[in-house]
Amino acid sequence: MDRKPLDLNDIKTQLDDLEAEARVLAEFIQYIRRADAHLQDLAQAVEELQQLNTPARIHA
Known part of the structure; x- marks a missing residue:
């Protein structure tokens, strides 16, 4: 784990992303x-x- 610390530009870039x-x-x-x-x-x-295509049922 050889990570460099973040600087402000890195943080701004990440925030922009x-x-x-x-x-x-x-x-x-x-x-x-x-x-x-x-x-x-x-x-x-x-x-x-x-509904328009369904034939109407007529109840007599």
Whole structure:
């Protein structure tokens, strides 16, 4: 274990890297949330189409 101690520049670089990773993850989470909302809309539309295509039952 021959590690040199971190200096302030190393720490700043690591923090910058972590911030960049956090931004990417936040954007990915937003993408997933938007995709989920679109999938829910699509599922609702499919359900509505299925109801339209189901023959109405007439009770006499």
